[in-house]
Amino acid sequence: MTTHPLTGPQTPGLHLLYVPSVVVLITFQGYFSQYLFNTSPDLRPGPLTFRENAIFNGLLVCLWWTYYRACTIDPGRFLLSPSSDKNDSDKAKPNQSKRFCKKCQAPKPPRAHHCRHCARCIPRMDHHCPWTNNCVSLTTFPYFLRFLIYTNVALVYLSSLLYTRLSFIWSDRHLPSYLGPSLFSLISITLLCLANFCTFFALFILLVTTLKSWVVNITLIEMWELDRHNSLISKISSSANNDYWTDDFDPASLSRIEFPYDLGFFKNMSQAMGTSNPLRWFLPIGGGGPTLADQKKGGLGWEYEENGFNDWEGMWPPPDMEKERRAKHGGWAYKHQEQQERPDDYYYGGNGFGGGEDIKTTFERRQQEDFARKQRVARLQQLQGQSGIIGELEENEDEREWTGKTGWRNSEGDRLWDYGVDEDEEDYVAREVVVGEEDDDDVPLAELIRRRKVLTKQDDNS
Template sequence: MGITSLNEIAVPGVYLLIFFLGYPSQVLFYYLDPAPLTRNELYISNVVLVLIFITYTKSVFVDPGTIPKSYRQDDKKEHDIAGEKRGDGVKRTKWCRKCDAAKPPRAHHCKECKRCIPKMDHHCPWTANCVSHTTFPHFIRFLFYTSCGLSWLEYLLWIRIANLWENRNMPAYLGPNPFLVAHLFATTVINSITVFALGVLFIRNVWCLLVNTTTIEGWEIERHRTLLRRARHFGGVLQSPDGTEVPIRKQEFPYDVGIWQNVKQGMGTGNPLSWFNPLAATPSLPSGLTFPTNGFEDASLSWPPPDPDRSYRRPAPSANATPFTFAESALSPQESLAAFRERQLADAVRRRKPFVQRVEAQLARDRDGDGLGDGHSIGVSEGVSEGEMSGDEEEHERGRTGEKDEEGEEAWRNSEGERLKDFGVDEEVEFYDEQEDDDVPLGELLARKRAASGTVY
């Protein structure tokens, strides 16, 4: 079943699941010993059901946000954050090639929503919506009330199951009919699986809230650790696709500013009562464009840290290339712009093979060259593939999940086997969204110049 088909049935399916677990079970309990639900139990069950429906509806239908077109011009400070000097000494800009616009910190391009989402956590297939700066409070409230409601239902179910077990030696005609037993069994199995899955998801999201880390940023943190491990064997540097050596040093995650401030930022308010209010207001979009940092790192550093494999790849110029061309001299301005866009898209990314395969290829070339090869290169390669990596890690780096070699570094997976696209991110756009200033469109460079000089044209 394709992603589109899943999106079409996921939301109605979740509503149906909530209805099935919520209402038929109340009728079921009426016919099962030890007794029907009391008035207070009915109140609790139905109030929690309403809270689940409200919070889920909010998670589905609240807009996950978009980056305003005036983002770069409206905030000079944010202009400085989006195009800042990285640890390798090269000034880079977060630029989305599909949106043709600058990206604020923590924003990512969602392949399902078809746009950049502020503080995107992941695209949830069960809400058919992004969990983002604006939807995260509603999403975590939904997980909270669902975990509470399903746990309450689990408690009521096990009371009836325990009663059946205690009276298992009684004549069958004194117990419930087969239909009621089958209904009880089906409800228990479905509820147990659902409460376990959502409980784990709720705990994970609470942890992310406390440390102010999104799911995607967790992937980036693990990626950074992998690069640090690799760089230790190459004197603290790794090569970019064009051969430039990029220094790799440990960089702390900048957005963890303390538990209280993290929770206030994630929930959109510091009022604990509002955290549990299903009708609480959605966080404002502007607050999702700038984020305070903890100051552990130099202000010139940005997140994610430098990654040599994320740089924009351009093919080497041809020996017969000329600095000028007149092939499009007869085109209209609109046609010239369209041709320019096509050339930008044609300037495709040259994917690189996974790291271990590149090291092994270099090792093979060294050995074929003189029988011994460069001692440093071989020692480093063997140290990476044998000394540092365990068998599982090396197999993981080789692509044990069946990924094709040509998918390169954007196909890198974390320890849980996840890659960027598993979070709903447009992987190729996201992985290669760092551009040097000479790769940024001319109009954007002119806009920066005007913003810096304060000149109005």
């Protein structure tokens, strides 16, 4: 079992315990502490005052309400029209990458990701939080942020109440034990202090991380994508003669892409909180949040304003080299598939079983192809320890097929899987260059077949 700071223990079945665990923790710290303070006269300075009770219980009401909203607000659902795939193709910009979700069987809008827990594409997905059993997304972020804020404020206030009583215990440490607090009171206040410290430490870091990313309008997933992009740029610049990419991708054509959605603090927070009124950002009731726009009208959730730092809009996310390589060639089994689709004269010299020279020429050609394939496999195995690509090659007679995942990990060891993203669902359509038309002779046969299926599907839908 592994543990991630955002997604928690990665053991199947434990997702049913996350929300009840949070409820138990809030109840213990919020109400058992009041029971202890108000019923233990041996704990100085005595029961809570009316003012202390009012403040503490008021914070608890805000905490409960914001947590309920963070758990129950729908994270968003894209409702696509049947012709959306064709419309998206018409709107393609030069070199713009289009994404298609294989599980939703629909185009994927910018900044959306397919959540493996919610089983759908989520607009502006930040991560899936098991402690709320919900995605932190375009529609749920304000409620998640308010929950973190009120929880941290309540924990700070509880810390002040605990500190007051601990200071009296410390000052009376030289008195006889029968004049001090009872054993039950000492054990209880110790457990409360430990729970308060651990909870505040974890949630304060989460609050700072959340604010830090959303103040600049970048999600945790996009931070991961940016780290991967910067890592790839640095690797290409440090080894310009990378044999692995020379056959299928020119490293010189990959330039640095700036993160395009940072519009400034106020615009960023206004977009994230759904209002430009700062007074409503932190209201537990009536604060509201952004809503996913209607597809026909367009707007938030379907498109996002960019800062203009890149050459054109729509360049984010940066290219995933391995996925684009597989999209271009139809997978690692492309060579095997292409050979199966060629006529017999490819193997036997062009006229039945042919003569001896024809068979020899064909054999030498296949031998060269096998040797080139083995070289690519060897380069991949060598690259696994250098570029962060994790995968496995399975050999089935003459077919070698890629069966692993693009498991690049950032400096903290996180993968997209750790944020709740289904890494297998996304199919990258190769970046389009609309300056001129491609020569069909240069396009792999598997890619031509795939394009024909897509066009047929578009015509059926329209």
